[in-house]
Amino acid sequence: MADDNEDKDVLAALDKEASEYLKDAEISRILNAFKLDAYAILDLKPGVPESDIKAQFRRKSLLIHPDKTSNPQAPDAFDRLKKAQGVLMDEKLRERLDEAIADARMLLIREKKWTVDNPELVTDEFAVEWREKTKHVLIDNELRKRKQLKAQMAEEGREKRKVEEEMDARKRKRESEVAWEETRDQRINSWRDFKTKGEKERSKKKKKMAPIG
Structure with missing residues (x-):
C-alpha cells in the first residue's frame, strides 16, 4: 500500500513537472514569436474562422495565465497573447x-x-x-x-x-x-500744453518786437 502511494506521488510530481515544462515552452514560444504577426503569436494559420481564434486564445490563456504558473515571464506572454487576440477579433x-x-x-x-x-x-x-x-x-x-x-x-x-x-x-x-x-487723454493734454506754451512764446516775442510809444 505504501509503495502504491509512493508511485502515485511520483507520477503526480512527474505530471506537474511535465505541465510546467509545457507552460514554460509555450511562454517562450509566444515571447519569441514575431510581435507584429498576431497569427504567429496565437500559433494560427491565416484565414481561420473567428471561432478558432476564440478557442485557441482560451486554450493558450488557460495554459500560461500568470495565476496558473510561477514563470516570471507569464504576465508578458499573456499580455502579448491577449493583444494578438484583440487584433484578430478587430x-x-x-x-x-x-x-x-x-x-x-x-x-x-x-x-x-x-x-x-x-x-x-x-x-x-x-x-x-x-x-x-x-x-x-x-x-x-x-x-x-x-x-x-x-x-x-x-x-x-x-x-x-x-x-x-x-x-x-x-x-x-x-x-x-x-x-x-x-494714453489718449495724456496725448491730448500734452498737445494742449505744447500749443499753449507756443502761444505764450509767440506773445512774448510780439511784445518785445512792438515799438515803444
Missing part, C-alpha cells in the same frame, strides 16, 4: 494583417517567377519562406506608418505654432490698441 486590423500576408505571398511568387498554381506553393519550405517574407512586409508597413505619423505630428506642430503665433499677434495688437486708447 475586423479592420485583421484585414490589414491579412493584406500584408497576401502581399508577402505575391512578392515571393514574383521573386521566384512562379505562377499562382505552382506546386511548390503548398510545401513546408514555402510556408517557412512565406512567414519570413511576411515579417519584412509587416516591418516595412510599420515603419511607413510611423513615418506618416511623425510627418502628421510635425504638420500638426507647425499648424499649432502658426495658430499660436497668430493669437500672439492679435493679442499684441489688442494690447497696443488698449494702451493707445488709455
Whole structure:
C-alpha cells in the first residue's frame, strides 16, 4: 500500500513537472514569436474562422495565465497573447494583417517567377519562406506608418505654432490698441500744453518786437 502511494506521488510530481515544462515552452514560444504577426503569436494559420481564434486564445490563456504558473515571464506572454487576440477579433486590423500576408505571398511568387498554381506553393519550405517574407512586409508597413505619423505630428506642430503665433499677434495688437486708447487723454493734454506754451512764446516775442510809444 505504501509503495502504491509512493508511485502515485511520483507520477503526480512527474505530471506537474511535465505541465510546467509545457507552460514554460509555450511562454517562450509566444515571447519569441514575431510581435507584429498576431497569427504567429496565437500559433494560427491565416484565414481561420473567428471561432478558432476564440478557442485557441482560451486554450493558450488557460495554459500560461500568470495565476496558473510561477514563470516570471507569464504576465508578458499573456499580455502579448491577449493583444494578438484583440487584433484578430478587430475586423479592420485583421484585414490589414491579412493584406500584408497576401502581399508577402505575391512578392515571393514574383521573386521566384512562379505562377499562382505552382506546386511548390503548398510545401513546408514555402510556408517557412512565406512567414519570413511576411515579417519584412509587416516591418516595412510599420515603419511607413510611423513615418506618416511623425510627418502628421510635425504638420500638426507647425499648424499649432502658426495658430499660436497668430493669437500672439492679435493679442499684441489688442494690447497696443488698449494702451493707445488709455494714453489718449495724456496725448491730448500734452498737445494742449505744447500749443499753449507756443502761444505764450509767440506773445512774448510780439511784445518785445512792438515799438515803444
